[in-house]
């Protein structure tokens with residue numbers, strides 16, 4: 001048996017895996033993440049006022065002008081840097097509070113009311129802007145090189161005839177998760193933890209059938225990877241759960257209150273873990289629901305801040321979190337940025353290992369001038385086919 005003293009262990013601390021985790025402009029993963037449309041806020045956040053957001057380490061202001069167009073601009077006014085979060089929303093754009101410069105959603109300077117009437121200075125100035133659009137109740141921005149802007153992806157589970165979409169913040173790791181994006185995103189490819197963290201360790205946080213230790217299988221897909229988690233239940237039935245991660249920071253998840261009876265259901269939501277910066281992360285979901293069955297939203301949509309399932313009470317105290325830890329406690333406590341060099345990966349970590357390999361491939365693709373996985377160019381071929389789901393048979 002290997003015995004290790006704690007003495008000296010912090011004398012030399014290995015660096016985190018900067019290549020996979022850092023998200024700033026010009027960093028390898030920061031450049032990969034900037035090749036995709038990223039959610040920046042809820043559409044309902046910008047009904048009347050602008051919204052200051054920090055995404056990939058950049059301060060931005062999202063807003064909807066009074067003509068209904070959505071914009072995502074650099075937060076700091078091109079004139080002398082006042083934040084446009086204090087700007088006034090108008091029909092043609094947003095007017096900076098300080099000296100009244102007016103900018104369109106595309107960042108054109110439309111007015112400089114303090115300059116002489118015959119000035120042409122306005123045409124020489126613009127506010128840095130990103131392409132922005134709404135989908136399913138979220139505002140998305142494309143923050144990458146202008147000539148690399150991809151087609152907006154389609155997800156077939158969000159296109160069910162007659163179903164409607166709604167969006168919400170995934171606050172299961174806190175309103176803003178105080179850790180790097182990758183440890184949360186890769187948790188989705190670590191299905192064995194549902195038998196421990198969410199079952200035998202904390203008490204049953206999902207339905208009972210997650211407590212049975214599963215067989216694990218992992219495979220690459222056209223869009224990233226999936227796990228297949230199979231468990232032979234005490235009832236004699238077999239429970240199979242499939243879940244997918246899509247390169248780089250998207251995923252689909254089926255509900256986790258799966259009953260112990262013959263049952264089959266697919267994932268009705270798509271989730272994003274969006275880096276605020278290297279050590280803070282925002283969760284967003286778009287979920288499809290049958291309007292004739294309003295109650296049938298997923299357990300994730302009903303979850304309280306800091307909890308994963310809709311059936312759980314909010315943690316009231318630190319002691320609560322120690323007695324009944326959840327995803328937030330497990331993943332945020334891996335350190336602000338989990339240090340891969342300190343990990344001891346076992347056989348159940350095959351999914352995490354594979355996901356990192358897929359991300360390294362995306363890094364290589366971008367660094368060598370290719371489009372990474374899920375950057376679509378053809379509007380006829382931009383659909384992600386979702387296979388996540390639960391079956392009990």
Ligand code: FES
Nearest residue numbers: 077079080096099
């Ligand atoms: S700082 Fe915005 S108009 Fe002057």
Ligand SMILES: [Fe+2]
Nearest residue numbers: 193198308327
């Ligand atoms: Fe979990």
